[in-house]
Amino acid sequence: MPAHTSGLARDLEVLELLGTRGAWEDGGYGVQQIAHLLGRDKGQVSRVCQTLLKSGLLNRDRATKRYTLGHHLYALAMRTQEAHLALLARPTLLDLMARAEESAHLTVLRGGAIMTVHTELAQHPERDDSFDGVSIPALKTASGRAILATFTDAELSAWWEEHGVLGAIAVGARKSRLKDRYHALGALVGESAEALSWELGWRPQS
Numbered sequence: 481m482p483a484h485t486s487g488l489a490r491d492l493e494v495l496e497l498l499g500t501r502g503a504w505e506d507g508g509y510g511v512q513q514i515a516h517l518l519g520r521d522k523g524q525v526s527r528v529c530q531t532l533l534k535s536g537l538l539n540r541d542r543a544t545k546r547y548t549l550g551h552h553l554y555a556l557a558m559r560t561q562e563a564h565l566a567l568l569a570r571p572t573l574l575d576l577m578a579r580a581e582e583s584a585h586l587t588v589l590r591g592g593a594i595m596t597v598h599t600e601l602a603q604h605p606e607r608d609d610s611f612d613g614v615s616i617p618a619l620k621t622a623s624g625r626a627i628l629a630t631f632t633d634a635e636l637s638a639w640w641e642e643h644g645v646l647g648a649i650a651v652g653a654r655k656s657r658l659k660d661r662y663h664a665l666g667a668l669v670g671e672s673a674e675a676l677s678w679e680l681g682w683r684p685q686s
Contacts (some may be wrong), residue, residue, distance in 0.1 A: 490520075490524075490528055491528055491531070491532060491537075493518055494514060494518070494525065494528050494529065494532065494538075495532070495537065495538075495549065495553075497509070497514060497517060497518060498514075498538070498547060498548060498549050499549055499613075503548070504548075506546075507541070507544065507546055507548070508539075508541060508544070508546030508547050508548035509546055509547060510544070510545050510546050510547070511525050511526045511529060511545075511547075514529070514547070529547050532547075532550070533547070533550070535550075535552060536550045536551055536552030536553075536555075537549070537550045537552050537553055538550045539551065562588060562595070562597045565586070565588070565597060565647065565680075566586060566597045566598035568676070568679060568680065569586045569597075569598060569649075569676055570598060570600070572649070572672050572675055572676045572679070573585075573586055573598060573599075573600040573649070573672075574600050575672065576600075576649065576651065576668060576669065576672040577600040577601075577602055579668055580602075580651050580653075580665055580668050580669075581602055582602050582651045582652065582653040582657070582665070583599060583600065583601045583602045583651065583652045583653070584599070584600045584602075584649065584650070584651055584652075584672075585598070585599045585623070585649070585650045585651075585652055586598045586599075586647060586648075586649055587621070587623040587624075587647060587648050587649075587650060588646065588647040588648075589618060589624065589627050589628075589646045589647070589648075590615065592617060592618055593615040593616060593617055593618055593624075594615065594616055594617075594618045594621045594623050594624040594627075594648075595613070595614065595615040595616075596612050596613065596614055597612070597647070598612060599612055622650060623648040623650045626648055626650075627646055627647075627648050648673070649669055649672050649673045649676065650669065651665050651668070651669055653665070
């Protein structure tokens with residue numbers, strides 16, 4: 481029997497839209513706005529939203545009638561490999577942030593993109609924002625280029641086939657604050673990455 485994916489694709493389209501920064505800042509979107517932004521029929525969008533609401537994948541504000549992402553998505557997200565990794569990595573990131581006095585990020589390579597799994601923000605007046613859950617094309621990020629640079633051609637081909645979890649720890653800072661600290665920060669990041677790798681079971685080859 482052929483798989484019917486069109487309905488699922490339409491559901492995911494709504495969830496993706498409500499997961500954007502714009503939707504978050506606006507307190508969600510109503511049916512009419514969702515339909516307009518997605519270029520879809522208002523009645524169809526209303527039915528999709530009602531179905532997702534019943535399953536807990538969406539919430540709806542009774543006063544504004546706007547939809548936001550629901551509690552069941554959070555419950556599912558907390559059972560992912562990324563959530564487990566973020567929990568294990570948090571002490572290491574906190575230590576790195578404190579020693580570097582800069583925001584520390586944990587990222588993973590997913591498909592062709594780098595996704596930030598967890599950020600510990602430094603308390604700078606001009607601190608970097610958290611990008612938790614945000615995916616950016618791998619070649620446009622320092623973490624992505626650092627991970628891909630360690631791959632042989634054969635490993636790159638295998639990666640695109642398997643999509644395993646590969647991650648990196650990074651420090652985010654403005655150039656005006658870094659000055660001559662590049663090498664010192666690099667050493668701190670390296671120590672933190674090795675410490676977390678050991679905790680996850682990695683051992684260097686003899």
